Amino acid sequence: MAENVAQIQTDYLGQMRAKRVMNMILLILFVALMMLGFYTADARNAGGFWQGWHNILDFPGDVVSEAVTRAHLLPGYFLKYAPSLLETINIAGAATLLGAILGLIASLLATRGLAPVGWITGPVRRVLDILRAVPEIVIALILIFLLGGGPVPAMIAIALHTVGALGKLFSEVNENASLKPVEGLASVGASWLQRMFLGVVPQVAPNYLSYALLRFEINIRASAILGFVGAGGIGYDLRNTMSWGQGKLDEAAAIFLLLFATIVLVDQLSSHLRDRLTHGARVKGARQ
Amino acid sequence: MLRLTNLTKSFGGNKAVQDANLQVAKPSMIGIIGRSGAGKSTLLRMVNRLTDATSGQIVFEGNDVTALVGAAKRNWQSQCAMIFQQFNLVPRMDVVSNVLHGTLNRRSTLATMFNMYPASDVHKAIDILDRLGIAEHAPKRAEALSGGQQQRVAIARALMQDPKIILADEPIASLDPMNAQVVMQSLRRIHEEDGRMVIANLHTLDTARRYCDRVVGMRDGKIVFDGTPEQLTTSMAREIYGADTSFSEAATSTEIQTLDREYA
Numbered sequence: 001m002a003e004n005v006a007q008i009q010t011d012y013l014g015q016m017r018a019k020r021v022m023n024m025i026l027l028i029l030f031v032a033l034m035m036l037g038f039y040t041a042d043a044r045n046a047g048g049f050w051q052g053w054h055n056i057l058d059f060p061g062d063v064v065s066e067a068v069t070r071a072h073l074l075p076g077y078f079l080k081y082a083p084s085l086l087e088t089i090n091i092a093g094a095a096t097l098l099g100a101i102l103g104l105i106a107s108l109l110a111t112r113g114l115a116p117v118g119w120i121t122g123p124v125r126r127v128l129d130i131l132r133a134v135p136e137i138v139i140a141l142i143l144i145f146l147l148g149g150g151p152v153p154a155m156i157a158i159a160l161h162t163v164g165a166l167g168k169l170f171s172e173v174n175e176n177a178s179l180k181p182v183e184g185l186a187s188v189g190a191s192w193l194q195r196m197f198l199g200v201v202p203q204v205a206p207n208y209l210s211y212a213l214l215r216f217e218i219n220i221r222a223s224a225i226l227g228f229v230g231a232g233g234i235g236y237d238l239r240n241t242m243s244w245g246q247g248k249l250d251e252a253a254a255i256f257l258l259l260f261a262t263i264v265l266v267d268q269l270s271s272h273l274r275d276r277l278t279h280g281a282r283v284k285g286a287r288q
Numbered sequence: 289m290l291r292l293t294n295l296t297k298s299f300g301g302n303k304a305v306q307d308a309n310l311q312v313a314k315p316s317m318i319g320i321i322g323r324s325g326a327g328k329s330t331l332l333r334m335v336n337r338l339t340d341a342t343s344g345q346i347v348f349e350g351n352d353v354t355a356l357v358g359a360a361k362r363n364w365q366s367q368c369a370m371i372f373q374q375f376n377l378v379p380r381m382d383v384v385s386n387v388l389h390g391t392l393n394r395r396s397t398l399a400t401m402f403n404m405y406p407a408s409d410v411h412k413a414i415d416i417l418d419r420l421g422i423a424e425h426a427p428k429r430a431e432a433l434s435g436g437q438q439q440r441v442a443i444a445r446a447l448m449q450d451p452k453i454i455l456a457d458e459p460i461a462s463l464d465p466m467n468a469q470v471v472m473q474s475l476r477r478i479h480e481e482d483g484r485m486v487i488a489n490l491h492t493l494d495t496a497r498r499y500c501d502r503v504v505g506m507r508d509g510k511i512v513f514d515g516t517p518e519q520l521t522t523s524m525a526r527e528i529y530g531a532d533t534s535f536s537e538a539a540t541s542t543e544i545q546t547l548d549r550e551y552a
Binding site: 004005008009011012013015016019020023 | 384402403404407410411414415418423424426427
């Protein structure tokens with residue numbers, strides 16, 4: 001027995017050493033590739049990183065200094081740009097809602113073990129891949145060309161990307177859901193939709209919610225960017241005020257602050273709602 | 289050695305543990321019994337400082353444990369090992385790594401993050417696993433083991449800490465009778481051979497009787513019984529569990545021997 005234990009000890013230490021050597025090699029490889037990649041990229045850069053990097057802070061510096069010298073005007077700007085912020089949030093909100101609903105259905109079809117028929121997971125996953133692969137700005141530009149400028153093309157473009165992104169994230173959440181409740185519902189003769197909506201969704205709803213709200217934040221930013229190409233909202237105002245030499249950088253600062261405040265608000269809302277969903281509404285006097 | 293004075297823990301309006309007083313003079317094997325929600329787990333968790341006491345004091349060898357913070361608190365936790373009902377191992381890591389986690393308080397954070405442990409520790413970990421009869425599972429992932437084996441890995445992690453006290457929170461509640469016996473015998477052996485103090489929450493009376501030198505009964509957060517297994521009469525047990533005369537010890541037992549007792 002003692003000899004046996006000695007053998008186990010030697011074997012385990014050997015394994016440990018082999019793993020350590022492997023990790024070391026990977027670390028060296030990683031550092032080498034990072035450095036090599038950086039030098040290649042720098043060599044191909046038109047301006048050069050080393051010549052340009054100290055100018056990086058010039059633009060933010062200008063924005064901040066103009067905002068500080070004209071700080072008294074900021075509240076006025078907040079009011080001025082509130083309507084276009086609302087439009088941006090509306091685009092993001094509608095797109096997230098539509099995308100999350102379609103993404104939820106797609107995710108159930110894309111999860112092995114949950115899909116009603118096995119062969120459907122592959123095709124659904126490929127469709128989700130396509131939706132994620134096409135940049136939303138491309139879809140938006142095509143739709144703006146077809147439908148004319150405005151919030152609707154932006155909403156559709158963002159919604160399509162959201163289906164792809166949330167479909168994948170939701171299906172990963174689904175994979176971690178326990179199949180026991182699903183089996184329990186199957187044992188009472190529930191249909192596929194009943195099993196999914198009563199057995200799976202209650203388990204994963206908190207995770208769905210936090211991913212959907214994270215996506216909402218990302219979509220607010222995306223819808224601001226689409227404003228640059230004519231989809232309206234705060235992005236359009238940002239493009240107009242951000243151009244150098246117009247003396248409107250204080251207004252750009254006001255728009256950045258508005259966007260920041262919105263993201264913070266969504267984040268706070270997200271953690272609050274998630275807490276409610278995981279632990280249930282606080283019952284007075286309940287233990288823990 | 290260990291003294292609890294008026295130890296109280298309240299959650300909102302509820303008092304999970306209320307004015308618990310306990311004095312342990314020498315390393316012994318103590319079983320805490322009581323029904324679910326009586327405050328047994330909270331009591332042990334307060335001793336390990338996983339949960340902070342609302343009021344009262346825990347004194348070990350003259351040091352006030354309740355007042356410790358930061359590194360001193362973590363040092364106390366390293367001397368006071370905890371074993372959980374659900375084992376609380378890292379499922380995706382191998383058995384030896386899980387046992388080596390017992391040394392985390394002594395080693396630098398950076399080294400342990402890269403799984404760097406001295407060879408002497410690895411030897412010791414496998415020796416402990418051998419002592420508990422599971423050395424051959426050393427390189428496997430913890431999740432690949434059965435419940436009884438996982439609990440023995442957890443005991444090995446506790447022994448790796450070289451603790452003065454071992455707290456076991458329902459160590460056998462998730463195990464079948466055979467594994468429960470192996471785990472309880474391991475705990476008893478550790479107490480007898482190493483002279484370590486073992487405090488175990490148990491939910492079956494006969495386990496407490498069989499393996500412990502001293503039994504503490506808790507009801508609704510209060511300690512209502514403290515004595516030897518012989519002093520624990522059936523009427524006392526009914527009082528602890530708040531049960532009427534229909535309560536019989538054999539009915540709650542998970543021990544294989546009870547079967548013989550009943551049908552003999």
